[in-house]
Amino acid sequence: MAKTTYLMAIGEAMREEMERDPSVFILGEDVANNLYGSTSNFVEDFGKERVRNTPISEGAIAGAATGAAMAGMRPIADFNIAPFMYVAMDQIVSMTAKSTYIYGGQTKVPVVMRAVMLYGNGNAAQHSDRPYPTFMTVPGLKIIAPSSAYDVKGMLKSAIRDDDPVLCFEDGNCWFTAEDLPDEEYLVPLGVADVKREGTDVTVVGIAGAVPQALAAAELLAEEGVSVEVVDPRTLAPMDTDTILASVEKTGRLVVADPAHEVCSAASQIAAVVAEHGFWHLQAPIVRVTTPQIHIPFAPPLEAPLFPSSERIAAAVRSVLE
Amino acid sequence: MAKTTYLMAIGEAMREEMERDPSVFILGEDVANNLYGSTSNFVEDFGKERVRNTPISEGAIAGAATGAAMAGMRPIADFNIAPFMYVAMDQIVSMTAKSTYIYGGQTKVPVVMRAVMLYGNGNAAQHSDRPYPTFMTVPGLKIIAPSSAYDVKGMLKSAIRDDDPVLCFEDGNCWFTAEDLPDEEYLVPLGVADVKREGTDVTVVGIAGAVPQALAAAELLAEEGVSVEVVDPRTLAPMDTDTILASVEKTGRLVVADPAHEVCSAASQIAAVVAEHGFWHLQAPIVRVTTPQIHIPFAPPLEAPLFPSSERIAAAVRSVLE
């Protein structure tokens, strides 16, 4: 057992799968130079053929990964920072997500598209997006947003083995959280939510970097005698809403914490599902703790208050207990 | 007074604004050739300078429109069919939507981006998208989805005069619905919902082409003694949720009909807002009538049942009255 950071866990997942399966390879801008530290020694160990620097051509990265996947490979396309995926939007939506369906199952598209979400660090509006809701609107994509080192390793490995396209949104604010990971190989299945903390009074669903904030809020609230259950869907599409509904059935109260912008967020989707299928269990309004519907400003005093924090989550929990 | 179709109303709005303001011009693929019938005689009347055929370069269309808007013009960018906007996604998100904010108000971006949503007609998965929820996740865009000839004319005129980027999603299933439009000029303000039919038992919020379906459902249900209030937000971002909340306060029940895919839909967003801010007025679950989270298949027997119909809406209304 060794302390492994979230960032290291990403590298371990890719390394193990590349060792296991020669059809796995990586392509993306600057991947051979280990820009963010998740591909240390990959070129040395796997060669430049399998760790491929691409031009700054996000559409071609997505398209080439999709074509290679259709032709039997298992590419991992590294998009660097999440908003760069917009540049490849059409390829991802029209080709990656739709090909299996359009061709009536004649092809599969086993590609993983990874990107980090950097927010809260003065990167301004073009570099700070958390765009998973944008992609959740698109059928045909499996979307994951792990919140811990354990999950990111196990889920990324599952994603690489999965026969469908998986978008993996990694949270930069989790990069340096560390935990002991098993020495033996393990997988975390896609499509299964995780109850990160059990509780009885209020359900807090957290997304990505909001999960540690929700757990911190739960600690705070425990001191106030409030028992919070924290649920992490982990896979955002298709989402394991059963686990969320079961939790709400138990607690009767729901807060959803989501670093995305409010409108059409994962939080809104979860709230809608519960308001439809869990309504009779609800004893209070469903409160969403999200980022307001404005761009991310550069200056730290403007940016800092915008994202879900343990304080904001705790306040929301208190509000549904009134 | 003359019967005007929705499609004709689009053309009238553009024509009137181009006559009024020389800074308004149109660019897009095949616009000079009046592909869909909304620019009849535009080249003759305004010249090819102001009715500009572009290459098949959606990113350049969006970017050039944005640049021209920043430099003081009022471009109308015609994207043809809505999914083609994905090709221009980064330009729309990173440049069109963000420039005013990033530059601290040093520039405005008065551009209109129009596209028709064609669905229900065997156009298959790449041509049948209703992607307004995808764009609703992005702050900085005003988004409209008119459901009647009156609204589309009045709102498109307002959009062209607006100093911010407006995406106009036109519903192909409304193209040939006709109504008498006023002879005198009129505007319909952005950001104001419209109660299309008053009622007391259930609120049905309809989006775009689901509005006529909701009105038809209301007719059906009236015969069963159920009084349905139909609300059309018209502007999807920023949305006039006050009008929706006021209606739910009155009726206590909410059905949302939205032709978009279920996940992170406009319907989900509206349900989330009401579950948060209108919870205490709700007497029943909020039911969403949407398109299931699958791609749009080609074969008519597969495609036809997928979209919200008056029957599906009526069934949902009955379910919340149980």
Add this chain to the structure above:
Amino acid sequence: MALSPEVLAEMYRRMLRIRLFEESAQALKTEGVIPGSIHLSIGQEAEIVGACMAVERRDYMLGNHRSHGHPIGKGAALAPLMAELLGRRTGVNQGKGGSMHLADFSVGSLGESSIVGSGIPVAAGAALAAQLRGEDRVCLCFFGDGASNEGMFHEGLNLAAIWHLPVIYLCENNGYGATTSAREVVAVTDIADRAAGYGIPGEIVDGQDVVAVHEVVTRAVERARRGEGPTLVEAKTYRYDNHAFGLHIENYRTTEEREQWLRRDPIPLLRDRLVADGVLSDDAAKTVEDEARAEVAAAVDFARTSPFPEPAEAFDHLFTVPLPARTAG
């Protein structure tokens, strides 16, 4: 290297199949039994067949919205293609795709995408897969003059060039996008000139001459198989019909222009040549024609009598491996 009589006859057969398939599609669309829109390739059969027959069955191919003919060119069975046009369960895509996505993976198709230009980087990826596995496989990617203005053209060709990928990019320059002349929107006269931006060969070929196309594409295929990378081939051609069925805007082309191109209709052009060169007797040509006609008629019969899929089938094939079923969301 002269082509054998068998190959030349096969070219004629496949071109005819395409022409007759398209004419039937047109008739069926008029009749109202084909949903959605259709884009016919009548007039472009030579470049399709010339290119497709320059590759092997194992080689990959990508088409676009105007690609009924391309799987046929590569040897696909007609019946499942026709059934797909009619949205039947026996369709090659089981009714999920329709006219703009006719793709028979069994003959090496990797899809036909109706988003202009979108196949170009995907083709690079398929070629990359072949290269990574050390397979002797190339990828033939069709797209139009209009598509050469999409960003994906640029990104795809650059990627293919730097990695020496075995791709043949075949630009079907029929002079027009939907209703917009290439002269108006493509900044160069010859799209082949764009190859200079990627340091790869750019070849221009008479797209009405199946043998010429075959020759140029064969050269590009050989280059690709030698590991020397992609080629951009521009076939000058023409579509005789509207951009899409029922789109009656024709103010952008002159009748003279159309007539001029009709005089070089690739089908009589090839027939006359084969007969003149003694490759096919008049009778043998007639036999090929009768056979093709019968094949297409059988395909139409098959399609008409095939069942539609059941509504529940709409939910199949979203994923290859669906995640555990949940209540909602």
Add this chain to the structure above:
Amino acid sequence: MALSPEVLAEMYRRMLRIRLFEESAQALKTEGVIPGSIHLSIGQEAEIVGACMAVERRDYMLGNHRSHGHPIGKGAALAPLMAELLGRRTGVNQGKGGSMHLADFSVGSLGESSIVGSGIPVAAGAALAAQLRGEDRVCLCFFGDGASNEGMFHEGLNLAAIWHLPVIYLCENNGYGATTSAREVVAVTDIADRAAGYGIPGEIVDGQDVVAVHEVVTRAVERARRGEGPTLVEAKTYRYDNHAFGLHIENYRTTEEREQWLRRDPIPLLRDRLVADGVLSDDAAKTVEDEARAEVAAAVDFARTSPFPEPAEAFDHLFTVPLPARTAG
């Protein structure tokens, strides 16, 4: 046409301002008072100033993530730029944009976008606005070698070419993207060759020589003003520092290469030339240097002592005309 001593001195002044501004930014970043990431243009001052001084204040300009220098080149005041780097309310973008978006619209900037290549079509649009209004205004658009691989490069240049838009596309080829060599990912040796795909002139210029850049860009500007359309100019240059502050990956470049380029540092290069040619005396040069140093120091002071914006200001400027306020959504 020889440049006047005044113009040459002003070139020197602006290049120095940029160099010193960048050095201060580097120091302030080290100190921890600049949030986010910064990308310095040290080494590239000649191409920036040479190009910017070839256009007028009324002309438009677009920059990118590495564009602290470009507004300075075009004559912007330093203090609001520096205050923006520090996220202050007095910043040119009121603290909303920061390093990757330093844009002073009062000197003709239309923004600096940190999405690689994204300014290229926007520049075409600004030029289109000028053309439509019959104004004598061109647009100067900066981007890197890496950006020349983006689809937006292709679409933007084609659009500008077909419409004869008055744009100067200035590719700052510093040999690298973030850590990837242009040799590895750009399929051509000279990016100027890509002009052939758009039927426009492609010019190569020594980016370390401010006068040479000025001359080539001036020619392109004249062409644009005559209504003859865009030019692609490739300035060969080098960034002396890391791609971004604190990014210590340098395995992709050799020290020899860097040293070679350092020998052609554009600032001493120009100074020596001006002194040798008698344009500036040693004393006069010294005065320019002292003045620039004082200006930058004053800008740093201004920035440091400026207040941060209030949190509520985050909600300003989302729209120019906000819609009526609502409860939610």
